[in-house]
Amino acid sequence: MSAAQSNLSIQDEISAAILQILNQAQSQLNCEIPGELTLDRPKNREHGDYATSIALALAKPSGQPPRKIAEIIVAGLSRRADIAAVEIAGAGFVNITLATASQGGVISNILAAGKQFGHGNKLNGVAINLEFISANPTGPLHLGHTRWAAVGDALGRVLAAAGAKVVREFYVNDRGVQMDKFGASLQAVALAQARPEDGYHGAYIAELATEVIAKSPKIMELSGDEQLSAFRDLGYELQLAQQKEVLDKFGTHFDVWFSEKSLYENNFFTHCQEVLKSKGHVFEEAGAIWLRTTDFGDDKDRVMVKSDGSMAYFASDSAYYISKRERGFEICIYMLGADHHGYTGRLKALAACNGDDPEYNVHVLIGQMVKIMEGGEEVKLSKRAGTIITLEELVEKVGVDAARYTLIRYPVDTPMVMDVDILRSRTNENPVYYVQYAHARICAVLRNASDVGIKFGSEQIHPDLLVHERERELIGVLGEFPRVVAGAAELREPHRVARYVEELAGVYHRFYSDCRVLPLGDETPSELHSARATLCLATAQVISNGLELLGVSAPEKM
RNA sequence: GCGCCUGUAGCUCAGUCGGAUAGAGCAACCGCCUUCUAAGCGGUAGGCCGCAGGUUCGAUUCCUGCCAGGCGCACCA
CATH class of the missing domain: 3.30.1360.70 (Arginyl tRNA synthetase N-terminal domain)
Structure with missing residues (x-):
């Protein structure tokens, strides 16, 4: 420390x-x-x-x-x-x-801590598994995933800043019915046949099939099931790689890409079943194996192994949870779309069946829907994916910073509308520019200060000179940052950081208009100039630290 | 029917583990660039915080009921 x-x-x-x-x-x-x-x-x-x-x-x-x-x-x-x-x-x-003089402590703390300012120890050492997006590898990432890509990543940064040991995890559904339908759709397109009714119909399927064939031309010589699984496996690889690439460009990185399939390797699932059984909540009925989640408030019991011997989806959920706990995670955070909010009950009940405290060990965040507007109308069509807007397309329209920032600045339980026209605009309407502009503005002032030979830095704080109302206000807001970060981590609400940074930018802009930083004309540089420049320096640091937690850049020039 | 989320200014939304006069941006109106980035700043106007009860010294915030909208309730994934 x-x-x-x-x-x-x-x-x-x-x-x-x-x-x-x-x-x-x-x-x-x-x-x-x-x-x-x-x-x-x-x-x-x-x-x-x-x-x-x-x-x-x-x-x-x-x-x-x-x-x-x-x-x-x-x-x-x-x-x-x-x-x-x-x-x-x-x-x-x-x-x-x-007392005016006692305000200096904030500034000196900021300058001393630098990039670490705002970091704390509220969650020191707590091992947190943060699972988000977890999209099926059967198509491109869409708007809903994009919200999580931004919010989940920011939450990971915020939790880490609070001292937690965070592992970001993407759960890959690489087995099961959806994968088979995906493979069948690719194969159908390649053979110029009609795709299965319940298969995948996006335009990207055709592109993917072409890529698969290009990569492995011999696939066309295979027949039947062999060809089907070849399409499925190769298509999966390409699609997953595409998702990874898009997320990488978006600035969202995962520590673990967890394969659902791996839950069934080395008898791990059998082991999980034994664990749950030993705690007394597993039973058999009508030829199926169930978990009695109703013991802990779920509305119905859940099937793990179906009567035909195949695995229900909940089998994977259970094994995955146990894997997380056995890997040492104290808190498992799940970020789900609103259409999956029904999972909350069974996930919490699952934890309870495992002998855990569902209120502490499991935290489920439900993200409401995202709509996108352009030219005053809702955008619904996407050329690539057929009916959905992809993460890639959103970034093409507005850029990474605007997309991330906008997605993060609302609480996840608010349904939100992104207006492309506003996100492209460079005005007060567009908060990401408002904040970035404040940072760029400070950098410009500090460049000028250096040119004119104004000294600034930790030796130049002079707190007793900072008596202007705007200076007081700015210093007060700067001092709030660590508390805001800690609160955002504790409540799992990274949007608080965005709102804070907007407030800080506003307070800075007001300070800037009322308090001249640099000497005018032939005015002699004074300690007040140095003190104000130092205050600017501290402000830039905090804005930059805040934006860093959101994964948004803090430009020095705009 | 049961469950989750939402309802705050004309619009888009913050705020709410109870606190003093409920905030921001946009839209409207009036101002501020002869010296630091006007992508900015100041001012005016705009509110039964969905409705009705309850708890409290105090409720937009907590509880109950109701109304409106969104989303879920598979041996699907």
């Missing part, structure tokens, strides 16, 4: 101090004091830099009037040199205004 990380922020110090004061007043209060207290940043700036409503919350249990408790806090805090004012407001809010 670096020195900067071990430094408590001023905010943490004050909340710890308040808790200490309350604990010391235990005899008067005679009630339980919470173990943790977070200071809020009040919406209204007249309410100071930080505020707490703890006095109101403790009024009831302690039987004391809230203002009296507030007075105890005020008395305890007023001696501190880093606080300029502590006031009681309203029914019993305690409003705290920092």
Whole structure:
């Protein structure tokens, strides 16, 4: 841990101090004091830099009037040199205004920690399996997958920033009925026959079949089932490679591509079945083998092995979960589309059948639908895939940064509409440019500062000079970043980082218009110029760190 | 029928492990480039936070019911 990380922020110090004061007043209060207290940043700036409503919350249990408790806090805090004012407001809010000089700590922490600023230890050492996309390797990735490609990747970064040991995993459904239909569709096209009714009908099938033949011309000499499985296997390889390539260009990388087929190798499935059986929730009925998930709230029991001896999909789900747990993952995060939300119950029940705590060990995120608009109309058709818009096409239309950013900035349970025209625009309407522009703008200012010989950096903080309202505001928002990252990780909501970075960009733009950074004309460079340039430097660092967590670039010029 | 998600400004959406006057962008109107990136900034206007109850000192946030929309309820994957 670096020195900067071990430094408590001023905010943490004050909340710890308040808790200490309350604990010391235990005899008067005679009630339980919470173990943790977070200071809020009040919406209204007249309410100071930080505020707490703890006095109101403790009024009831302690039987004391809230203002009296507030007075105890005020008395305890007023001696501190880093606080300029502590006031009681309203029914019993305690409003705290920092001493100007104490604001420097934030800036120096940012500069010292650099790219690590914002990283924390809330999830230190927790092994998390993050499974997302897991599209069938039978076609290109579409819009729904794209949402997960962006959000899942960002969530992985955010969790890692909170200290978790994250493994990103893509589950490849490389066996089963869908694969067979896929192979049959390829074969049919190659033989110029009609594709099976329930097969794959996208235009990409024809392209794939051509590629398969080009790669392995002898395939046409094979016959029947042999040819079918050759088409299936080669088509699968090519399609999976295509998915990997597209994701790579999108900036989403996986640590593990987990093969469903592998669950049935080396008797692993049999082993899983034994494990579940030993916990007492497996039973046989009507010739099939079931897991009694209704023991744990599922609406019906689930078949693992069908009466004809073949594997139901849930067999793989079960084995896969057990594999994750046996590989040492404490928390398994599943990111599913809204059309699969019915899985939640059985996945949680499965964990419970395995003796786990479904509330802790399993976390299911449900992503709502994504629509795409262009020219005021919903885009529905795709030349390549027949009926769906692919990840590739979206990126062609708007670019990686705009696509990723937009997909991440909404909570996943909000159905969202992407407007291509807005994503291509370069205005306030397009938040990704708004944020990137702030970063580029700072870089320009700092280039100019160097040209003019203004010094900036950790030796040039001069916090006591930063008294302008806009400077105060900016410093306050910068200090929130670690808390935002920790919250995003804990709640599995990376969009919080995007919203934060937008707020920060806004606060910076306002600072920029009101506070001249560089000397005007023949003005002599002063410490204030240095202090402001240093503040700019710290802001650029935080914007860049925030965008990094989203997998979006922070350009130095635009 | 049962279950999950959603309902906040004219539009697209934040906010909600209960807190002070509910936010942003767009659209409308009025301003700001003779010196740092105007892809920017300031201002005006715009709200029964779906409806009705309940818990609370305090509810857009928690609970219940209802209304509206989306999506699911296979020995399919």
